[in-house]
Amino acid sequence: MxxxxxxxxxxxxxxxxxxxxxxRNIQVLKEAMNRMDGQLESDVYGNGRIIEDFQEKIAGYLGKESAVFFPSGTMAQQIALRIWCDQNGIKKVAYHPLCHLEIHEEDGLKELHGIESILLADKNRVITMDDVRNIKEEISCLLLELPQREIGGQLPDYETLQAISDYCRNKGVKLHLDGARLFEILPYYQKTAAEVCALFDSVYVSFYKGIGGVAGAILAGDKGFTERSKVWKRRHGGDLISLYPYIVSADYYFDQRIGxxxxxxxxxxxxxxxxxxxxxxxxxxxxxxxxxxxxxxxxxxxxxxxxxxxxxxxxxxxxxxxxxxxxxxxxxxxxxxxxxxxxxxxxxxxxxxxxxxxxxxxxxxx
Amino acid sequence: MxxxxxxxxxxxxxxxxxxxxxxRNIQVLKEAMNRMDGQLESDVYGNGRIIEDFQEKIAGYLGKESAVFFPSGTMAQQIALRIWCDQNGIKKVAYHPLCHLEIHEEDGLKELHGIESILLADKNRVITMDDVRNIKEEISCLLLELPQREIGGQLPDYETLQAISDYCRNKGVKLHLDGARLFEILPYYQKTAAEVCALFDSVYVSFYKGIGGVAGAILAGDKGFTERSKVWKRRHGGDLISLYPYIVSADYYFDQRIGxxxxxxxxxxxxxxxxxxxxxxxxxxxxxxxxxxxxxxxxxxxxxxxxxxxxxxxxxxxxxxxxxxxxxxxxxxxxxxxxxxxxxxxxxxxxxxxxxxxxxxxxxxx
Structure with a gap:
């Protein structure tokens, strides 16, 4: 373009x-900043009111115990998969052939984390229960992207989601949600974010798609998971001294647009x-x-x-x-x-x- | 604290x-943004005037062919060392025992890149020519931090720097500058940034120490090096759709404080x-x-x-x-x-x- x-x-x-x-001009940030008191203190390496309040707010919205703000979904998702692979002891995950990690991240998952990907389903359709049942190899984690962006934003029906979630729990396979556009599908499913997220062990959401913020992501899950994600966030170089430009705008546009x-x-x-x-x-x-x-x-x-x-x-x-x-x-x-x-x-x-x-x-x- | x-x-x-x-309150960003025209377009995944202009400006200041803006020095420096290790085919680097990568990054260099570190010098003094000469193992890169922050900001004399640089070039060892506080030592050395940087193959500088910006870093070197760094930046999750909040503030406070x-x-x-x-x-x-x-x-x-x-x-x-x-x-x-x-x-x-x-x-x- x-x-x-x-x-x-x-x-x-x-x-x-x-x-x-x-x-997407810089007025997007100016508008969000204009209403803020300049005396508000910066977050400092992941601590401080400005980041902790927002993390709590989104954790609550997603119905998860804990949430961590990341500069990008690329970073957040690789880290989620790494944590589950380390926990389950198998460096393999499964996802759709057009998954963001497979086609847009220069193979970071493989190059940085040594994690192998199993591609499920034909690339022109969403993952089905049969695709999941037919996985031949042991995997640590299955990633579902809702909606599947690269095929126009398609969804499985909700019963399929529930069945996949049940199946993974029984098998001890972690289920991760690429929820880059999670907010955008809730009206169709007629579910709350918390209801959808309850089917998943970990969830990533983005703040510059439907929400229209500047950049930034949240990774949510239980407290043990998010604490480990903070260690990896530092390793990736994402534990910035100040993430507030993204947080302030994410918070502002979330409130404006979530409804x-x-x-x-x-x-x-x-x-x-x-x-x-x-x-x-x-x-x-x-x-x-x-x-x-x-x-x-x-x-x-x-x-x-x-x-x-x-x-x-x-x-x-x-x-x-x-x-x-x-x-x-x-x-x-x-x-x-x-x-x-x-x-x-x-x-x-x-x-x-x-x-x-x-x-x-x-x-x-x- | x-x-x-x-x-x-x-x-x-x-x-x-x-x-x-x-x-370090959010007024730091507000002040930098206030003078900017809201219609200025965001950078988009590393492209656009706002990021390219600043990269060129700092490349020029550092006397390097090319420069890339990164969200953090942690990310920039791991990537620099990875590139040199890949190029030289040896996954070993040498640096000071109190190097940022060794003590503040949760071992990202080892955990993400599988790179081993050789620690030079006693931790209470700076690296000398003898320390470098006495490295027993083959390494791809030597990192020097100028000044050595964790010991109060100490420097080798300039002749030592030149000698280390000559030695590394002769040996085919790449020399990387951790210049988190490079701007701050130029008055002491009575050298330009370009003169100091000419001794190094790659250079990282920071914009929130002496410059006092919000966050962010530049990694500079020759064009081949910086192009490869962009691929790794994407892998790390640092190739954000918009980095302008950091760039605008880095540029604004650079102009205010470099003198x-x-x-x-x-x-x-x-x-x-x-x-x-x-x-x-x-x-x-x-x-x-x-x-x-x-x-x-x-x-x-x-x-x-x-x-x-x-x-x-x-x-x-x-x-x-x-x-x-x-x-x-x-x-x-x-x-x-x-x-x-x-x-x-x-x-x-x-x-x-x-x-x-x-x-x-x-x-x-x-």
């Missing part, structure tokens, strides 16, 4: 952009339905189960980019800032619904989709 | 506190001399070579705390917020000179030291 992409430039020019919470996850989910469902009325367009999943979905166009990237730019310029509505190739004749992008969508006038939105549809028809049927 | 320490409370009550730059390092050094020399006039007090080193020294009292911790509290309450001058036991009959603390010292009226300072001296005499000679 180069800064000089014509599609991105056209997207930025529009009056209303559908995805996200707005620009809006239902609106974001409704928005995703509505927008996905509108896209599906367009020629040669489909969404994955068909019915979003969170605030996100993937959007596929049955046309080459360059053609779609040209059509999108025209649509933006004609309607003032920005649909996406990028599309990626999906073979020669198709392209796709990820759509995440946040505050932006809630402020778009419905008539303008519908008009933009009609214009898009018209242009796609002309191109595809030509 | 508990929040409820009576010494710390008395210290906080004083009108003038000698060490540091002032409270004051000579003043801080002069202050440290002046204050150390004043302490040495007190009964049963000595400093390490006797003549500070940076903005810091260690302060030793020949009296038990509890007695010194009581005397310090009385001195603070009588004079309004806070000398230190803590002292640590050094055996049963002695205690010590670290003193780092920053902006605070420059604003203390000299007459009040001298009066406070006289009051301290009087009380120490009464106690020690009693």
């Amino acid at each position: 180069s800064e000089k992409s014509p599609l991105l430039e056209a997207f930025k020019r529009t009056d209303h952009q559908l995805p996200g919470h707005g620009n 809006k996850m239902g609106d974001y989910h409704e928005g995703a469902k509505e927008l996905a339905a509108l896209y599906q009325d367009c020629e040669g367009v489909r969404t994955v999943p068909v019915n979003p189960v969170s605030n996100m979905f993937h959007l596929y166009f049955d046309a080459p990237k360059e053609e779609v980019e040209a059509i999108l730019i025209q649509t933006y310029d004609e309607t003032g509505i920005g649909l996406t800032g990028y599309v990626k190739e999906n073979g020669e004749k198709s392209c796709f992008c990820e759509v995440s619904i946040g505050d932006n969508y809630l402020h778009v006038p419905k008539s303008e939105l519908e008009n933009a989709l009609q214009v898009l549809n018209q242009k796609l028809k002309e191109k595809i049927l030509a | 508990s929040e409820k320490s009576p010494l710390l409370e008395a210290f906080k009550r004083t009108d003038h506190q000698l060490p540091g730059h002032g409270n 004051k390092m000579g003043d801080y050094h002069e202050g440290a020399k002046e204050l150390a001399a004043l302490y040495q006039d007190c009964e049963g007090v000595r400093t390490v080193p006797v003549n500070p070579v940076s903005n810091m020294f260690h302060l030793y009292f020949d009296a038990p911790k509890e007695e010194v705390e009581a005397i310090l509290i009385q001195t603070y309450d009588e004079t309004g001058i806070g000398l230190t917020g803590y002292v640590k036991e050094n055996g049963e009959k002695s205690c010590f603390c670290e003193v780092s000179i920053g902006d605070n010292y420059l604003h203390v009226p000299k007459s009040e300072l001298e009066n406070a030291l006289q009051v301290l001296n009087q009380k120490l005499k009464e106690k020690i000679l009693a």
Whole structure:
């Protein structure tokens, strides 16, 4: 997503952009800091009111005994898996082929921790109870990502989750939740965070996806687990003298947005339905189960980019800032619904989709 | 250093506190952010103007080809040593027994990277050319910390540095600089940062010691080295979507304070001399070579705390917020000179030291 992409430039020019919470500019931090008393003392290497209060608050929200703030989910999750592997004495874990640890972390789990990964399920679908039952090797931990981001944000049904949790407990396999978008799926499951987290031994949540903070993550579990995670946090170089810039913003935007996850989910469902009325367009999943979905166009990237730019310029509505190739004749992008969508006038939105549809028809049927 | 320490409370009550730059409260970040345009875009996973500009600026200042911003020195230095070990094919490095990696990082270097450390020199003195010449085993990298913080901030003479650098180059051993307080020693050496850094293959500097930023570090070297460090930064979980809170504050306070390092050094020399006039007090080193020294009292911790509290309450001058036991009959603390010292009226300072001296005499000679 180069800064000089014509599609991105056209997207930025529009009056209303559908995805996200707005620009990720430094105003995000300024707004969160502005309301804080400057005399509040920094956290100091994991101690102090500012970090301890937030950790307690999120531990409570997740229904876990204890929680630790981390600069990143990459760090938090490798550490969670390392702790479970050390405890169970087997340096193997299982997760989805498109797990963040497998494709976005330069193999940190293997290179830093010497942990081997067993890939479950076909990469185009979520992990099932059968996948778990069919694991041939002994593993220390199973990681489930809810929702599975790289396939548009898909979920197993809740009964499957419960069955996997029961199975792992019986087998002595630890169950870890990659909850990067946990908040975003609660309206679909109609469960509290604590109800979902009760199925897992350890939980990671993020504060810059649906919550829209600057960065940062929480790792939660029982007290023994989180205390060990602090030792590894120091080893990783994540026990900073001051993490408050991330904590202040995480706390501020958590309070602002945690109650809006239902609106974001409704928005995703509505927008996905509108896209599906367009020629040669489909969404994955068909019915979003969170605030996100993937959007596929049955046309080459360059053609779609040209059509999108025209649509933006004609309607003032920005649909996406990028599309990626999906073979020669198709392209796709990820759509995440946040505050932006809630402020778009419905008539303008519908008009933009009609214009898009018209242009796609002309191109595809030509 | 508990929040409820009576010494710390008395210290906080004083009108003038000698060490540091002032409270590490969140105003430090607010001040740096206030001057910034909110529309400035966040860095994104290591890219963007805000991070690239600062990396270039500090690379230039250090006279290195390239630089990478890290959330912490712990992360940056483990990665530097890992890269050199991988390159030289030997998982051994040498450093001082009180090296940060040896005593403050929960053995991250060993636990995450499997790198063995060879400890050089007696822990109460700096590494000499002889120590380096006498290393029996093959190592990939030698780390020098300038100044050696845990012994009050001591330095080898510059000719020794040059000799060690020449020796390492001839032997094919990489030389890494732990420059957590590099800026602070330049007035003593009367060298530019680039002149000192030219002796080293890789350099880490910190932005929350003498510079007084919120947190963060730079790792610098040639382009091949820094590119590899980015891969390891991601593995460690340090490649955050947004590091700008640390970068903005590092940049702001770098500009404010880089020109004051000579003043801080002069202050440290002046204050150390004043302490040495007190009964049963000595400093390490006797003549500070940076903005810091260690302060030793020949009296038990509890007695010194009581005397310090009385001195603070009588004079309004806070000398230190803590002292640590050094055996049963002695205690010590670290003193780092920053902006605070420059604003203390000299007459009040001298009066406070006289009051301290009087009380120490009464106690020690009693």
